[in-house]
Amino acid sequence: MEQNPLQLDKREMRKLGYQIIDQLVEHYSQLPNKSVFNSSSPEQLQLLLEESIPYEGSNYEIVLDQLNKNVLNHITFSSHPRFFAFVPSPSNFIGVVADLLAKGYNIFNGAWHESAGAAQIEKITIDWFRQIFGMPITAGGLFLSGGSMANLTASFLAKEIKLSNEEKHGTIYYSDQTHSSVFRALRMLGFQERQIRIIRSDHQFEINLEHLVQMIEKDKKDGMKPFLIVGNVGSTNTGSIDPICDLLQISKYYDLWLHVDGAIGAATILDDRIKHRLKSIGQVDSITFDPHKWWFQPYGIGGLLVKNITQLEKTFQLLPEYLDDSKTKGREINFYNYGPELSRPFRALKVWFSFQVFGLNAFKEAVQHGVNMARYCQQIVDNMPQWEIVSPAYTCIINFRYVPQGMTEAAINHINKQISQRIIESGWAMIRTTTLKCQRVLRLCPINPRVTREEIELTFHKLDKIAKDICKSNID
Amino acid sequence: MEQNPLQLDKREMRKLGYQIIDQLVEHYSQLPNKSVFNSSSPEQLQLLLEESIPYEGSNYEIVLDQLNKNVLNHITFSSHPRFFAFVPSPSNFIGVVADLLAKGYNIFNGAWHESAGAAQIEKITIDWFRQIFGMPITAGGLFLSGGSMANLTASFLAKEIKLSNEEKHGTIYYSDQTHSSVFRALRMLGFQERQIRIIRSDHQFEINLEHLVQMIEKDKKDGMKPFLIVGNVGSTNTGSIDPICDLLQISKYYDLWLHVDGAIGAATILDDRIKHRLKSIGQVDSITFDPHKWWFQPYGIGGLLVKNITQLEKTFQLLPEYLDDSKTKGREINFYNYGPELSRPFRALKVWFSFQVFGLNAFKEAVQHGVNMARYCQQIVDNMPQWEIVSPAYTCIINFRYVPQGMTEAAINHINKQISQRIIESGWAMIRTTTLKCQRVLRLCPINPRVTREEIELTFHKLDKIAKDICKSNID
Numbered sequence: 021m022e023q024n025p026l027q028l029d030k031r032e033m034r035k036l037g038y039q040i041i042d043q044l045v046e047h048y049s050q051l052p053n054k055s056v057f058n059s060s061s062p063e064q065l066q067l068l069l070e071e072s073i074p075y076e077g078s079n080y081e082i083v084l085d086q087l088n089k090n091v092l093n094h095i096t097f098s099s100h101p102r103f104f105a106f107v108p109s110p111s112n113f114i115g116v117v118a119d120l121l122a123k124g125y126n127i128f129n130g131a132w133h134e135s136a137g138a139a140q141i142e143k144i145t146i147d148w149f150r151q152i153f154g155m156p157i158t159a160g161g162l163f164l165s166g167g168s169m170a171n172l173t174a175s176f177l178a179k180e181i182k183l184s185n186e187e188k189h190g191t192i193y194y195s196d197q198t199h200s201s202v203f204r205a206l207r208m209l210g211f212q213e214r215q216i217r218i219i220r221s222d223h224q225f226e227i228n229l230e231h232l233v234q235m236i237e238k239d240k241k242d243g244m245k246p247f248l249i250v251g252n253v254g255s256t257n258t259g260s261i262d263p264i265c266d267l268l269q270i271s272k273y274y275d276l277w278l279h280v281d282g283a284i285g286a287a288t289i290l291d292d293r294i295k296h297r298l299k300s301i302g303q304v305d306s307i308t309f310d311p312h313k314w315w316f317q318p319y320g321i322g323g324l325l326v327k328n329i330t331q332l333e334k335t336f337q338l339l340p341e342y343l344d345d346s347k348t349k350g351r352e353i354n355f356y357n358y359g360p361e362l363s364r365p366f367r368a369l370k371v372w373f374s375f376q377v378f379g380l381n382a383f384k385e386a387v388q389h390g391v392n393m394a395r396y397c398q399q400i401v402d403n404m405p406q407w408e409i410v411s412p413a414y415t416c417i418i419n420f421r422y423v424p425q426g427m428t429e430a431a432i433n434h435i436n437k438q439i440s441q442r443i444i445e446s447g448w449a450m451i452r453t454t455t456l457k458c459q460r461v462l463r464l465c466p467i468n469p470r471v472t473r474e475e476i477e478l479t480f481h482k483l484d485k486i487a488k489d490i491c492k493s494n495i496d
Numbered sequence: 497m498e499q500n501p502l503q504l505d506k507r508e509m510r511k512l513g514y515q516i517i518d519q520l521v522e523h524y525s526q527l528p529n530k531s532v533f534n535s536s537s538p539e540q541l542q543l544l545l546e547e548s549i550p551y552e553g554s555n556y557e558i559v560l561d562q563l564n565k566n567v568l569n570h571i572t573f574s575s576h577p578r579f580f581a582f583v584p585s586p587s588n589f590i591g592v593v594a595d596l597l598a599k600g601y602n603i604f605n606g607a608w609h610e611s612a613g614a615a616q617i618e619k620i621t622i623d624w625f626r627q628i629f630g631m632p633i634t635a636g637g638l639f640l641s642g643g644s645m646a647n648l649t650a651s652f653l654a655k656e657i658k659l660s661n662e663e664k665h666g667t668i669y670y671s672d673q674t675h676s677s678v679f680r681a682l683r684m685l686g687f688q689e690r691q692i693r694i695i696r697s698d699h700q701f702e703i704n705l706e707h708l709v710q711m712i713e714k715d716k717k718d719g720m721k722p723f724l725i726v727g728n729v730g731s732t733n734t735g736s737i738d739p740i741c742d743l744l745q746i747s748k749y750y751d752l753w754l755h756v757d758g759a760i761g762a763a764t765i766l767d768d769r770i771k772h773r774l775k776s777i778g779q780v781d782s783i784t785f786d787p788h789k790w791w792f793q794p795y796g797i798g799g800l801l802v803k804n805i806t807q808l809e810k811t812f813q814l815l816p817e818y819l820d821d822s823k824t825k826g827r828e829i830n831f832y833n834y835g836p837e838l839s840r841p842f843r844a845l846k847v848w849f850s851f852q853v854f855g856l857n858a859f860k861e862a863v864q865h866g867v868n869m870a871r872y873c874q875q876i877v878d879n880m881p882q883w884e885i886v887s888p889a890y891t892c893i894i895n896f897r898y899v900p901q902g903m904t905e906a907a908i909n910h911i912n913k914q915i916s917q918r919i920i921e922s923g924w925a926m927i928r929t930t931t932l933k934c935q936r937v938l939r940l941c942p943i944n945p946r947v948t949r950e951e952i953e954l955t956f957h958k959l960d961k962i963a964k965d966i967c968k969s970n971i972d
Contacts, residue, residue, distance in 0.1 A: 024945040037514075038514055073856055123587075
């Protein structure tokens, strides 16, 4: 082999790199004018995209052209200002170029001796979050690929610490508003459905404490071993916050691990109007937070903080013979000893870089804007005849629905689902439905810092028009 | 809020983007001339890097400058041509810019309706690997963050399929050359050490089949439930390949799940001299392969293929109320139903893009170069007096050591460790040690397609000189 066959020359690398930067800058500035929703069927895509293995190469211009025409125009961008579904990911450009640096230098952030600089940045960045949440100096953590992995890692730690060899009798408690990743994580860890207690939530979609205590007491009487409570800071349906203070007292009283899933709402610690609800969060055993959601980073980065970092290291550490030379001493950290991954990309860089460039105060402002927008949405719905709020703006989400008079529940559910479909198909906004209190409702999460009051107003104007059009066509 | 506080203007975005592209192009072309090893102590880095939370922002030029001076020069680059330790990650520039596109557009590749184009690309790319390994049409899979996650996902699937509710008696079998991530994954899934059978390897570092069968038979007699064999294609220490054909027969006979960990060596399917050893790999139950290793992609991307994709979906699928609108029909795929992550970055794009641009034949050539280099290393050691091969170039790794006459075993172990330290500190090459047959040995994995025969020759020349210098100074 004369030359690396997977290589471009310098001129080509630079040209392609610039071209993609130009394309991204254009995309970013044009995004608000683009359709939010772009999809396609497998059959259509099959016609557009060649499926056989490319044995021979092609010019990168041709491949990029194909990508632009046949892939990127079939993507619904969750960083679009009017993407209001699920949890949007309104990322920032500094985060993107930080990721480019991490990928371009191809940094392995697992072992201190291989990437001291990267390990130090992850350590510093994680420590910022420790301070933000008010956790003790014994606390620490790591970045993972997302909230699901953070919940999995925390649950495994809880099991190791609280349940050594007793897992058959271990029981877990969380509300019916908890994210499905927690259930999946527990199933992976070997727990059966019979060990998982889904506590009903109250009218504000917070865990019912009385029911929780009853279940714990009953399980103890039945010879079970209660060991883990998962509390929500920003539940998926409504953004509600479980009473962390009370959960902390209960978990201490019964000696249970308290994990907080703050994937959606942990960023509300930056909003003075809400942060009192998170007052005790610094004392819990572990916290999931999710930089690729309301901390404005590109996918995929989740974060985990644990109260006692030594426990995390003891639980996950690897000491095979081929890593003998990588053993740490003193304050060196091998991040592969903190979680389930060995090879790990340098995820921390985007958080570090964007915090440095914009400053935490700018992130505060951006989070507050999201809360403002959710509250503004609520205010608008409150003033719209024939519409009702089903869950108010606890944090960054509202649920609401169209309730024309004289219609059956089934018909109301159906029409709200239709409204969602129509607004999505129009390309204006991405608004999905969920089920709350047995009702199908529209759900809106306006956390993109680019979204304006005018866009919000226009969105509700359009929703109202769609709703009335549907009713009218049903009558006709 | 007047304007998004996490935003640069177009001109700045473009300027910064170009600047980073320039920097990466320079880095890439200068890399062979740079020191391989760059590290620092926590104390030094603490002096260099401010640790307090940045409440106010800074100009990105200043932050980038700090990053360059105080972080990126304390990184040992695993894509350096003379990084021979662990498994190098010799990534390609197309993979890097593909990742930039995925991050810049911030694509969520979880649900068909949100990112049909991305899902189709992942489906196509995974199918290329299915064809490369010769798996049946029922097979499928997904990309994860790395090999550890792929092994975890496969092991959970094996447990679900083979062991429903019998996990207490389940037993697992793999050789003493198996990667530590398998053990960690099994521990996470709830298995105890007493359920894990480490089978000794033979003189070629392959699993001892006789011992394996004995253990299975004994466990069955003892009322255990053998359910999983993990075979290696490219073991971590030596790159050895377990006899997949035989493991397949054994797993079929005893009705066990056969998982192949091919994180290191699965790419040898592209080398005609080795692929006969992988003849039956298409018939196994699941395969881990690792694009960020010998498939030349940047971190972090691992791959998993399973024989029966329906089983994978049944095992991992989520159906909460808030994902009701995302339900698929027909041939649509929600990749969040295939593994433990919900939010997932668009990892497939870099594989798709680089395969399209370079063609699979170029990847073949690059893999063959790695095998050639490993064999060339072996040939050199064979001809060096006072040096011996401990494990030959089964695939892409050799283990060897300096064995001066009249020295005790302890002294030989010590001197080889010193040789590793000296060559690393010199900045010329990254060569770590491992333990084989109770001996400390030097381990070398030359898979970077940029590494030349001249660099290999010079490396051994330097090793020999270092060894003799150490001996001399010991005598003096």
